[in-house]
Structures are given as structure tokens and as C-alpha cells.
Amino acid sequence: MPRALVLNASLEPLSVVPVERALVLVLRDRADVLATNGAMWRSETISMPSPSVVRLRRYVRIPYERRIPVNRRTVFQRDGHRCQYCGRQAENLDHVIPRSQGGEHSWLNIVAACRRCNTKKGGRTPAQAGLTLTRAPKMPRPDAWVTATTGGAVDPGWEPYVTA
Ligand SMILES: [Zn+2]
Incomplete structure (x- = not known):
């Protein structure tokens, strides 16, 4: 199913949603279309270009840590699949x-x-085990969740909006 990238009013990536949900935001005047995926979306009453990137009109505040789940996939991605003690x-x-x-x-x-x-x-x-971290663990890049939620894939149309 095609998906759309939702950007905050600040242009910061916020979530990845089914195209239908992005369309609802646009039709309710809560978001503007920044890029389309080339396809047309049709219902019984409406026909419009299918959005691939939309931007919210109002800024939404989201607690940072909640956005990117801490799990095996996301931590391995941050750490390059390398042991942080021995490499x-x-x-x-x-x-x-x-x-x-x-x-x-x-x-x-x-x-x-x-x-x-x-x-x-x-x-x-x-210290107790005589091991040394090669680098201190950090928060991931703010939009690392984009690749985390899509399994590494980034729609080419999203590239101008994400750094992941
Ligand atoms: Zn190791």
C-alpha cells in the first residue's frame, strides 16, 4: 500500500502513514501537499493527485524519545551492527x-x-567487567525512525525531507 510522509509545520518528519490518512489531513485543511507520487487517488466524489509528502499546518509537539522505539533493529542501525565494546x-x-x-x-x-x-x-x-565502550551511546538522528518504520526503504520523493 502506498504510504505518505507527514512533516511537521517545521518541516521535520513526523510519521509515515497510508496515503488515505494523508489525504484526510489534506481534505480537512490540516495539511498541505508538498509532493505527489504521480498516481491519482479516486473515490466516488473526489479525484486528486495522490500525496507522497504532506506538511501539517500547525506545529505538533512530540516527546522526542517516544518517536523512535528502542529495539534491536533501531539500536543495531544506530550502532552500525557493531559491538560497541570490541567492534x-x-x-x-x-x-x-x-x-x-x-x-x-x-x-x-x-x-x-x-x-x-x-x-x-x-x-x-x-568498568566492573573490564570493558570499555568505543563511544558513548547517543540519541539517534531525529528522523532515523523513518527508515526504522519502513524497514530501511525511503521513497525517492521523500529524500529532500529526510536525512536518514
Ligand atoms: Zn564484543
Whole structure:
């Protein structure tokens, strides 16, 4: 099913939705079409170009961390599928500060790790296990969720609007 990219009024990517939902925003005067996908969308009463990018007229505030889920796919993507302790192929997710020691399940406390480092570390902090992070875990780029939600695919028409 064709999908459309919804941009905030600030032009920041906000979500990826079925074309029908983007059309509803446009028809209710809540969004403007910035790009179309070349196809026509037709109902019994309306025929209009099918949007591929729409922009909301009013700015919507969204808590940052909620937009990009912290899971195996998104963390591996951020970390380039490399163990953040030794650089080998990552196989697991590792809580830097273990949950048993109060570590949170958040972007800043989760890294990709190989099985060996993950096992060696166990329920300890990197310092306790004699491991060193090659770099501190960061929040992903603001629009990394676009590729995360589409499985890596970015519609060519979206490219001017996303950096992912
Ligand atoms: Zn490793």
C-alpha cells in the first residue's frame, strides 16, 4: 500500500502513514501537499493527485524519545551492527548499566554488543567487567525512525525531507 510522509509545520518528519490518512489531513485543511507520487487517488466524489509528502499546518509537539522505539533493529542501525565494546558483528542488545543495577531501557543506556562481550559483562557495568565502550551511546538522528518504520526503504520523493 502506498504510504505518505507527514512533516511537521517545521518541516521535520513526523510519521509515515497510508496515503488515505494523508489525504484526510489534506481534505480537512490540516495539511498541505508538498509532493505527489504521480498516481491519482479516486473515490466516488473526489479525484486528486495522490500525496507522497504532506506538511501539517500547525506545529505538533512530540516527546522526542517516544518517536523512535528502542529495539534491536533501531539500536543495531544506530550502532552500525557493531559491538560497541570490541567492534565485532553485534548479536545482542546490552544495557550498559545493567537493569539489575538500576539502568534504564533507553537510548543512552543500550548498545549493540557481540555475544562474547555480552556474556563476559553479565550483570556488571563496563568498568566492573573490564570493558570499555568505543563511544558513548547517543540519541539517534531525529528522523532515523523513518527508515526504522519502513524497514530501511525511503521513497525517492521523500529524500529532500529526510536525512536518514
Ligand atoms: Zn564484543
